[in-house]
Amino acid sequence: MLKNTTRAVAVFLLCCTFMPAQTQRPGTFLAPDSPELYKSFFYTHNDLSNFAAQKIAAEPASKSRLDDGTAKILQVNQDDLPKITVVSRQVVADLKAIDDEERAHLNKRAKLDLGPDLTLMKGFTSRRQAVVSAGVDKLTKTLPPASWAGLHAFVNERHRQSIRVVDVRKK
Numbered sequence: 001m002l003k004n005t006t007r008a009v010a011v012f013l014l015c016c017t018f019m020p021a022q023t024q025r026p027g028t029f030l031a032p033d034s035p036e037l038y039k040s041f042f043y044t045h046n047d048l049s050n051f052a053a054q055k056i057a058a059e060p061a062s063k064s065r066l067d068d069g070t071a072k073i074l075q076v077n078q079d080d081l082p083k084i085t086v087v088s089r090q091v092v093a094d095l096k097a098i099d100d101e102e103r104a105h106l107n108k109r110a111k112l113d114l115g116p117d118l119t120l121m122k123g124f125t126s127r128r129q130a131v132v133s134a135g136v137d138k139l140t141k142t143l144p145p146a147s148w149a150g151l152h153a154f155v156n157e158r159h160r161q162s163i164r165v166v167d168v169r170k171k
Contacts, residue, residue, distance in 0.1 A: 075150025
């Protein structure tokens with residue numbers, strides 16, 4: 001079962017990697033180096049790291065193969081993967097904490113039949129952008145220049161091409 005799961009994940013990642021070049025999906029690309037692009041990367045990398053950790057725990061011999069493949073995809077030195085993982089996990093944890101605060105605010109206001117406090121909502125957005133910017137800054141300072149250049153290229157090319165922004169408000 002685990003090998004089938006690994007195979008399925010590998011096929012999914014390959015599809016995500018090569019699909020943008022083969023099909024035209026609706027929506028637009030995120031801007032290069034935008035906070036939303038890096039936010040998406042941090043969440044994606046966090047999920048991938050969690051999957052790899054589970055896979056390695058179940059099958060320790062897979063560590064080298066998984067690390068090597070991940071490093072090649074991200075265009076970084078394999079020794080730098082733990083640094084990226086630490087930053088991604090912290091950014092995601094901080095973003096989830098902000099999401100929890102926002103949800104509590106919205107629930108409290110809804111119980112009083114009030115709309116959201118727009119000033120607080122803008123503050124949540126600003127705080128999210130600050131968390132993402134701090135994560136990117138940490139990566140630029142902790143990764144060697146070659147690994148940062150490779151990761152930067154990955155995020156702004158392959159990762160950026162794998163996601164689209166669709167405005168659902170348009171008619």
